[in-house]
Amino acid sequence: MADSTFQPRTPLAQLMALVGWNGDRLARGLNAFAQAQGRPERLHPKTPYKWVRGETPRSPWRALTAALLSDALQRPVTTAELGWPEDDLQCVSAITGLQVPWTTSGTLRGLRTVTDAGPMDRRLFLMLLGAAATSPAHEWLIARQVGDTGRASGAPVPLEVADRLDQIAGHLRRMDDQLGGGQLLTLVHQHLRYVTGLLDERRYSDTVGRRLHATAAELLRLAGFICFDSGLHARAQRYWVTALHAAHTAGDRALGANILGFWSCQAKDIGQIREAITLAETARTGYPGASPKVSAILELRKAEAYANDHAATDTRRAIDTAFDTLTGAPASTGHPDWAYWMDEAHAHAQAGYCYLRLGDHSRARAHLRSGLRLQGAGYSREGALRRVLLATSYVQQEHPNLDAGLAQAHQALDTLTGEVDSARCLGHLSHLVDHLTPHRRSPEVREFIDRARPLMSPAR
Structure with missing residues (x-):
């Protein structure tokens, strides 16, 4: 309910009255918004009342207030409309510069956009929410297959180089397992930039081109997870949007589905439960299911999303399918290297999380204890979480x-x-x-x- 202690004189007061906010509500919203965007600043609950009376906020609160009101009103609100000067901080959508076609050239444009900006880009990227968050998943699901990904000019890239680049990506994944933290992001980003340079400047066959795109997609997936794990949700989405394009160009449906699985995990963590379910279901629909490990990963993503919706029947069905799949016959084609982490210990841990969300504490404990008992070395973060x-x-x-x-x-x-x-x-x-x-x-x-x-x- 709007605060009756002031009249809607300033533009800010008028918009606050329109959405039914008082100063305390605006402060709470801004603090939560800043935290979700990875910003360290926090606002005193009474500060917005000064703005209502005509005082101009300091940066970054001008930009954050405009962005928050834009979301609440479902239309663009600028700092100029609020009667304030332009903010030092530029707020843009997480998909800015990444709305590219699902083609080889489109993927390269996206890769250049992400790698040229660098992990220290000072713009404030705003998270994709609602239909905007699930739109890239639907596009990935129906996008036409890419033709020849080879490049005819430049010095050649031998297949052995692609093998070595995959090995480096594997080492980076395992470093993240053991240590976590955003410091690894710079190293992952540098490796991604190198792979992008090869794709953009060297000569390679279609086979090598697809391998390089798959490597780029996995590095983007890992960079996105590091951002997600560090609370930088919009930056995670930028990496994942680009990763989907790279996985599609590589022709790797399993990798694309895994990226959507991580995106679903983020959505349920930030309270976007309907979107989490949509992303998890889209991932499962888009993967043909050759690898039991990959299928189990995707089923457990579904289970986590449904558990947060308190849909007990759907949650149990997905958990049971995951365990049946994981313990079934191994894939004749083997498993993707990035799926190494999915084993019985991880399946039990994720099932334990799901039952905890459902309020079945006894069953949650049984699974979590099994996960701790079965886990190997090198999973400090997951052990702590369990x-x-x-x-x-x-x-x-x-x-x-x-x-x-x-x-x-x-x-x-x-x-x-x-x-x-x-x-x-x-x-x-x-x-x-x-x-x-x-x-x-x-x-x-x-x-x-x-x-x-x-x-x-x-x-x-």
Whole structure:
């Protein structure tokens, strides 16, 4: 409801009245918006009342306010319309510069746009939400196959070079498994830029061209995941849109479907549940299903999306299909190298997450414990996440078992403090602390919360 303490005199006040916001509501919305866009700034709840009375906000709040109101009103709102000077920060859609045709030349245009901008691009990219987020998936699903991807001029690129580039991509994937964090993004981006240079300037056959495009797609997928794991959601989408184009040019449906699976994971994490389901279902529809590992990955993405919609029957069906597929006959063609991480341990962990979302704490614990028991070395981030979820299952149940929950929580905190950098994991840790807060009279609970809060503060 609009605040009755002021009259809609300024343009900002008029638009706030139109959407039914008062100053506190605008401040909350701006803080949540800034956090979702990966910005560190935060606003005092009473500051917008100064703007309503005619004071001009400092950067980046002018641009962020215009963007937030644009989203609320479903039409463009500029800083000029609000009576403010142009902001130092430029807000643009995450798909800016990437609306290219599903052709080899279109993919190269997208690759140049992403690699030339660099990971430190200072523009503020706004997330694709609703139909805008699922539109690239539908385009990928129906796009016509690409013809010859070869290039006739420049020094040749031997097939062996493509093999080595894939090996480097594999090493980068495993580094992310062990360490997480946005620092790896610069290294991935440099490798992507090198692959883009080969595609843009060298001579290669159709076979090598498709290999190079597949490598670029996987690097883009990994860069997007690093951004997602670091809370940079719009940048993740930029990488993933371009990755879909590269995977399509490579003729690799499994890779394209996997990219959509990660995008679905992001959507459910930011509360876009309908979009998460659409992306997961589109991924499954677009993949013919030759590899059991890939099929299991996609089924579990569906399960996670449905679990967040509290659709128990659809969730269980997808989980059961994933386990049946994973334990079935191996693919005659083998599995893509990027699917290495999908094994029984990961399947149990994702199933545990799904049952936790459904409120089936006993079944969630059984799966999460199996995931921890079966996991191998080199998955510190996933191990920490599983322990946080396991701790949450103890705390959320009807009669909380605080001792068991805190034992798992402290082990997770040890890993997150000393080994792994992951905003996504810290988000789950923050939810665990919220569930523990009603029990803060317990000295053990207070000890854990005091230990966890310094780690969570950047993510809050």
